[in-house]
Structures are given as C-alpha cells and as structure tokens.
Amino acid sequence: MNITQLNQNFGIANTVKFIEGQGGLPFIQIHTDKAQALISVYAGQVLSFKPVSQEADLMFLSTKAYYQAGKAIKGGVPICWPWFGADPEGKGRPAHGFVRNRMWDVIQTDLNSKGEVKVTLGLNDTPETQAIWPYSFQLRLVITISETLGLELITHNTGNQAFTITQAFHTYFGVKDIHRATVTGLDGKSYLDKVDASQQKQQSGDVKISSEVDRIYLDVSNELTIHDAAMNRQIIIRSQGSQTAVVWNPWEKIAKEMADLLDDDYLRLLCVETTNAAADTILIQPGGQFSLIAHYQVK
Numbered sequence: 001m002n003i004t005q006l007n008q009n010f011g012i013a014n015t016v017k018f019i020e021g022q023g024g025l026p027f028i029q030i031h032t033d034k035a036q037a038l039i040s041v042y043a044g045q046v047l048s049f050k051p052v053s054q055e056a057d058l059m060f061l062s063t064k065a066y067y068q069a070g071k072a073i074k075g076g077v078p079i080c081w082p083w084f085g086a087d088p089e090g091k092g093r094p095a096h097g098f099v100r101n102r103m104w105d106v107i108q109t110d111l112n113s114k115g116e117v118k119v120t121l122g123l124n125d126t127p128e129t130q131a132i133w134p135y136s137f138q139l140r141l142v143i144t145i146s147e148t149l150g151l152e153l154i155t156h157n158t159g160n161q162a163f164t165i166t167q168a169f170h171t172y173f174g175v176k177d178i179h180r181a182t183v184t185g186l187d188g189k190s191y192l193d194k195v196d197a198s199q200q201k202q203q204s205g206d207v208k209i210s211s212e213v214d215r216i217y218l219d220v221s222n223e224l225t226i227h228d229a230a231m232n233r234q235i236i237i238r239s240q241g242s243q244t245a246v247v248w249n250p251w252e253k254i255a256k257e258m259a260d261l262l263d264d265d266y267l268r269l270l271c272v273e274t275t276n277a278a279a280d281t282i283l284i285q286p287g288g289q290f291s292l293i294a295h296y297q298v299k
Contacts, residue, residue, distance in 0.1 A: 001026045001041065001103070010109045016117060023067030028106075030117050034147045037117075040073060044104040044121045044141045047076035049149045054298055056231060058149065060174040060269040064260045072100045074260040075269075079141065079153065080168040082133055084246075084277045088166070096170065098132050099123055099139065107140065117145040125158075135163045149296040157284040164283050168246065168275040169294045171237075176230035178267050183207035183247060185224035191215040192278055209270065212251035216278045220245045226272055233298055237272055240293040243280040246273035 003026060006018040014031070021027030021040060027047075028039040038048035049058045061075030072078055080096035087093040094101070107120040123139040130136075136159030144150035151169055175181040184206050192198045194214040203217070206227075224245060226235040239245075248271040250258065255266040274294040276282050282290050 006106060010106050012109055012111050012117070015111055016109050016119070021067065025067055028109075028119060030119070030145050032111075032115055032117055032145060034115055035145055035149075037143075037145045037149070039119060039121075039143060040067075040076075041106060041121065042067075042069075042103050043073055043100045044079055044123065045073055045076050045100065046143060046149065046151070047073065049145070049296070051147050051298055053147070054233070056176075056233075057174055058235065058296060058298055060172040060265075062261050062265060064262060066260050069103075070101050072096075074258075075172045077151065077172070078170040080166075080170050080275075081139065081153070081155070082135075082137075082163070082165040082167065084166040084168045084275055093132055096168070098129060100170075104141070115146070119143045119145070135159055135161065137163075147297075151294045151296075153292045154289055155282075155284060155291075156289045157286055160286050162283060162285045164281050165290075166276050166278075166281055167292055168273045168277060169292070170246075170273050171271060171294070171296075173226055173228075173235055173270050173272060174268060175226070175228045175270050176268070178209050178249060178270060180229040181209060181270055182227045182229075183224060183270075183272055184227065185221055186217050186245070186247075189217050189220060191217040207247055209249050209251075212254060213247055213249045215247050216275070217245045217247065218278065218280075219243060224272060226270060236297045236299065237274065238295040238297075239274040241291050242274050242276060242294075244275045244277045246271065246275050246277060248273065 017029045026041040030037040035051045065074040078100045081099045104121040107122045110118045121141045138156040140154040142152040186203045224237045256263045
C-alpha cells in the first residue's frame with residue numbers, strides 16, 4: 001500500500017495520518033482532543049488507544065510482537081474470524097481464522113461534529129480465502145475513536161449459501177499488576193475451563209488471576225469490568241451481539257514458550273474477549289448480515 005496515496009485519499013489534517021509502521025506495514029495514527037490511537041491496516045487491528053484523561057494505554061502490545069505477513073500481531077485487538085479457537089472442521093487451518101494475518105482495505109475515514117473519528121476497514125473474499133473457507137463474504141470493521149473506543153465487526157453474506165461463524169475481539173488489555181486485577185460481572189456464570197479439558201464449571205465471585213486462565217464464559221451480561229487496582233482504574237466493556245466472553249492469561253510457563261512475548265509479560269496483560277464462541281454460533285443467510293459490537297471506557 002502506498003502511504004502517500006492513503007494520506008491523499010483518507011488522511012484528515014492534524015487528525016488522521018497514515019505512516020509506515022513496524023515491518024513496513026501501513027499504520028494509521030489518530031490524534032484528537034479526546035484520545036490518540038494507532039491502528040494497523042494489516043490485520044485490521046487496533047494496537048493502541050489512550051484517552052487524553054489517562055496516563056497509560058488501554059491496550060497491551062508486546063515489544064516482541066511480529067510485524068510480518070502471515071503472522072498475527074501480539075497485542076491490541078486481534079480479530080478472530082470466521083472461527084474462534086481451533087479449526088472447527090479439524091482440517092489443520094490456522095487457529096482463530098484467517099483475517100488477523102491479512103492486509104485489509106481502507107474504506108473510509110471521517111471526523112464528525114462531535115470530534116469523533118471513524119475509520120472503516122474492510123476485507124472481501126478472494127480465491128485464496130475461498131480455498132481456505134469456501135464462502136462469499138464482505139467484512140467491515142468500524143472503529144470509533146472518542147473518549148471511548150468503539151468496535152463494530154459487520155459480516156455480510158454475499159453468496160448464495162448460508163454460513164455459520166464464530167468470532168472474537170481478542171482484546172489484550174494492559175494492567176499494571178495481574179495479581180491486583182480482577183474482572184466483575186461474571187459471578188454465578190458457567191464457563192468452559194480450557195485449562196481443564198473444557199470441563200464446565202461455575203464462577204464464584206470476582207475473576208482473579210493466579211495461574212493460567214483460559215475460560216469461555218456462557219450466557220454473559222453485556223457489561224463486564226476490569227478493575228486494575230495497581231493503576232487505580234476501571235475498564236468497562238460493553239457488548240452487543242455476544243452471548244459469550246473469554247478470559248485469558250497465559251501465565252508464566254506459556255509466556256516463556258511464546259517467542260512474541262517477554263517472559264514476564266503475563267504480569268501486564270489480561271484478555272477479556274467479546275466473543276461468539278463455543279455453542280454461541282452465528283448463522284448468516286445469503287444476503288444477511290450480523291454485527292458484533294464492543295465498547296471500551298476507562299474510568
């Protein structure tokens with residue numbers, strides 16, 4: 001992608017600027033009087049978001065993240081689509097689908113009268129994607145930058161046969177000390193414990209992290225809160241179109257095994273993911289569409 005052309009077509013003076021990011025990938029820098037953000041056009045991925053009222057970034061982004069074709073970027077908000085987790089058909093296709101390691105298209109940028117910036121990125125099926133997943137689709141990601149961060153992932157079925165998807169905003173939130181971070185809003189909810197052979201269990205009280213955690217919570221409410229006590233802040237996550245949520249932290253052993261994480265990064269990250277996962281599958285008929293929405297506010 002030509003950075004000069006992107007700036008001519010989609011740049012907004014003093015607000016939206018396209019730059020050559022790490023690995024030569026096209027990034028979008030956004031600066032407003034409300035917040036600043038960084039978006040990678042590759043993977044359609046928000047990498048950074050910081051309201052002007054906050055000292056620290058909302059997102060965790062690994063200093064060892066890969067920025068190269070075919071690799072996922074470790075941090076920010078990776079998009080899992082058209083499946084979440086392992087290949088649902090067991091064909092050896094990559095976990096979490098194929099859109100988090102592809103170049104997206106820039107569709108539109110806009111600065112409205114409220115001072116909000118909206119960036120729309122898109123991805124359509126190609127012969128290459130059809131070979132992986134044989135359906136026609138149009139994917140749109142609308143990113144809204146204000147005092148809050150809004151994400152809407154819209155799946156259009158542009159073919160003549162229905163398809164079923166699972167998906168996620170695999171969001172890496174930054175925390176100052178994982179030992180002092182908790183998640184509220186899940187008390188009493190059932191979850192599938194992927195660390196323990198996907199056994200179904202029930203949450204009692206706040207979610208606290210003291211070892212590897214990989215859970216799919218079922219029948220969740222549309223508002224969850226991360227309490228980042230060490231940073232004296234709360235991150236409120238509101239969602240639409242989602243019946244499940246994933247809480248993940250790799251902990252020490254897995255963090256050390258991941259080449260794109262520092263050994264102690266598990267102390268500084270907490271994934272609370274807005275998902276359609278497990279039995280929360282979405283059937284989209286020909287000509288139909290579905291939106292997954294997440295909204296992040298820091299207090």
